[in-house]
Amino acid sequence: MTNRIQWVRQRLVSRGLMYSPAHGVWAITEKGIKRVAEADGQGPGPHPAPEFPDLVQLYEDYEEAFEQKLLQSLLDLTATEFERFSKELLRVYGFVDLQVTGRTGDGGIDGHGMLRVGLATMNVAFQCKRWQDKVGASEINAFRGAIQGEFEQGIFFTTSDFTKAAKELSIKKGAVPVILLNGKSIVKLMMEKQFGVRKRPLELYFEDVRSVLEDNQ
CATH class of the missing domain: 3.40.1350.10 (Trna Endonuclease; Chain: A, domain 1)
Structure with a gap:
């Protein structure tokens, strides 16, 4: 659990949403406050359309966290x-x-x-x-x-x-x-x-509405 919290905190710091004003002290940035307000529906003006996450970045983040989990599993062995x-x-x-x-x-x-x-x-x-x-x-x-x-x-x-x-x-x-x-x-x-790990294929959907119109002109 501690490793997971540290990983999430580091991700927030790298994205400019959190910073450390002193050793052992963590605070939210102006950018972070704005992000929280928008998430709570308190942001100014109309909300933009939701942004889809960068799948490549998500995969890299997951792989990094998964490798740490695997390494911890090895350390847990006798x-x-x-x-x-x-x-x-x-x-x-x-x-x-x-x-x-x-x-x-x-x-x-x-x-x-x-x-x-x-x-x-x-x-x-x-x-x-x-x-x-x-x-x-x-x-x-x-x-x-x-x-x-x-x-x-x-x-x-x-x-x-x-x-x-x-x-x-x-x-x-x-x-x-x-x-x-x-x-x-x-x-x-x-x-x-795939030794000591299992791989599961995922189905991903991508918007392609325009192709329907172009194919049926």
Whole structure:
């Protein structure tokens, strides 16, 4: 609920309907007062015809809010659930023989599997961090050290993000490459494959009265 209120408030600020005169204080602008008066039927003069919303803008606003909701759903998972979720996401993208290790003291390897690339098969390990703080270079180094020599690639999942140093370290000459997937990337992959989400088609109507007259001249 707090995130939704913050999102609505930010939308009002961006449209010039609200402003913050001091920290923690929010007030309505003159434009906002006029908008409220018009909505209540108290505005001056005849009311103009209602404006239809910009569908593209509405869609972009909805998509942004939906992505935040998806990310929060990932944060609500337990650490074990996030590991299982990551395993199933890899399965959707063609990985096979996937297993969650469920062990401690394994150098940070939470699971592993295989991916066929052409005629070759690549052994891949993955690690999952259901964090809010950013993942740093030390975590990438530790993960790479655990998989070096046994796996050809690593995948690091996190619900948060990676520091600049961690991103620079993910691809290192002569070392096992580590693919970094932050919260936003995971959400994008979910939507791309409709994994953990459902899509519903909507029917939209558009005014086209003139075409009737033109077609029957």
